[in-house]
Amino acid sequence: MKVRVDGSVCQGHTLCAMAAADVFELNEEDGHAWVPSDDVPPGREEVVREAARSCPEQAIVLS
C-alpha cells in the first residue's frame, strides 16, 4: 500500500499524525503533514486508512 499527502489540500489539522505518528510527520513550522516514505509499513494499513478517513480536508491519497 502506498500513501501520500496532497500538500495543496492539507491544511495542518494533524489528525493523521494522531492516528499514525510513525507514518505521517508534521512540518515543524506550519504543522502540515508529509510522509517520509510512501510505503505503508506492513501491519499499518488499517491505521493509515483510519488516518485518511479522519482527514477533514481529505488530503491523504492511498493507492
Next chain:
Amino acid sequence: MTTEDIRATDAERKQPEIELNRHGLEYRDGFEAWAKRLHVEAPIAWNATHGGYWFVSGNQQVFDLARRADLLSNENDGRGTKHGYFGINIPHEPNPEIRRGRHAGFLEMDPPEQRHYRNALNAYLSPAAVARWQPVMDEITRASLDEVIETGRIDFVDHLANVVPAVLTMAMLGLPLTDWVVYCEPAHAAVYTPADSPDWPRVQQQGLLMGQRLFESIQEARSKPRPGMLDALLNANIVGEKPDDEAVVGAMVLLIGGGFDTTTSLTANALNWLSEHPDQRECLVRDWETLRDSATEEFLRFYTPAQGNGRTISQDAEVHGTQFREGDRLWVSWAMANRDETVFEDPHTIHLDRKGNRHSSFGLGIHRCIGSNVARATFKTMLKAVLDRMPDFACDPGGAVRYESTHVINGMQHLPATFTPGKRLGPGLEETIEKLQRACDEQRLAEPVTVRKQGAKLAD
C-alpha cells in the same frame, strides 16, 4: 431584465426557504431537531432571517463549499476599499465605521493578505511550537486548581477554563502575563452578552478599555521589542508592507478572541458531560493514553465551540444544484456538518473512542483555526489535571449557565462543581504568574520554533 424579473428569479433560486434565528433559543435548544430536519430536507437552505442568507448544514455541502476560496470571500471591507463585503458575522454590523473597529483581522481577509498573516504566525502555533509550552500550561493549570483545591468547590469556567487559555495566550503573544485580566472578561462577555442586554453598555466599555490597552502594548512593543506573536505581526510582510496599528489590533483581537472563548467553551462542556456520565469518566481515566486524543476530537465534534462562519459569495456559481450569485451571504454550519449521519454514525451521541472523526470544528480550507494545536493541548492539560486532582467532581446542574445565544460560540458562562478537597501542590496563581513571566523573559519562550527549539524549563 427588470427589477421584477430579478426578484422572480431570486424567489426561484432561494429555495428551499427556512426561518431559523441562530440567535434565539430555538436554535440553541432545538439544535438537534433542526440538524436532522435540514440534513434530510435542505442541506443548503435559504434562511429568510437577518437579511436572508444561505444556511449550509450538510456535511458534503459544507465540505464542497467551505474549501472554495475561489468562490467564497471572508472580506470585511470596513474601509470601503475592496469589494464592500461584510465579513464573517451574520447579521453584519451595518455601520462601516463600527465594523471597521471590530475587524477580525486575517479571518476577515482573503488571500494574499490572509496568507501572509498566517505565514508570519505559523511558527508560533505549529504542533512543534506549541509542545514547547507544555510545562507552562501544566503550571498555570496546577496553580488555578491550587487556588480552590482545599475548598472542595470550583467554578470550572471562572477558576480554570477562563484562566489557563488567557494566561497562555498572553505569554504566546508576548504581552505581560498579568494583563490576562484586562482581556479575559471582555473577550468572553462580548461573545455571550446579547446586544439588547442591559449589560451591553458595560461590556462595550470593557471592550474599549481592552482596545486602549492593546494600542498601548503595541507602542511599547515598537519601542522595546520582545518575542511573541505581537512582534511577528509588527514586522510581518503583508504584500510588501508592514501592517499599521489598526491592522495589528485586528489580528491581536482575533488571536485573543480565538484563543480565549473557544477553548473555555470546549472545556466546560466536556467537564459537564463527564459529570453527567460517571461511567464514561471512569473509562476515560482508566484508558487515558488510548482515549485522550479520540475523546478530545469527539468533544470538539459534538460541542463545536465555534458554531459556524459567515462568508460572501464572490462569483456566480452553481454548487449542489443551488444557484449562488455574487454578493449572496452564506453561513457554513460547522456544528451541523458535525452531526451529519452520512459521515458520523450515531451522530448525536458522544462516543469517546470514535474513529475516523473528520469533524470540521476548526473550520475547513485556508481559514482552518490557526490556534487548533494550542486549543487541543490546553484542553487536554486542563482535563487531565481535573481528572487527576478532582476525580469525584460533580457539577451542579442548577448553577450551570449556558450562553443565552449560541449563534457564535456554544459556551458556558458558569459551571460550578463540588469535589472532595485535596492538598495544594504549590504557590497560587499570582505568584505562579510572576514566576512564569520571569521564565518567559529569561528564556525568550515566545520566540517562534524556527528560532527556539527547546521547551520551557521551569524550576521547581
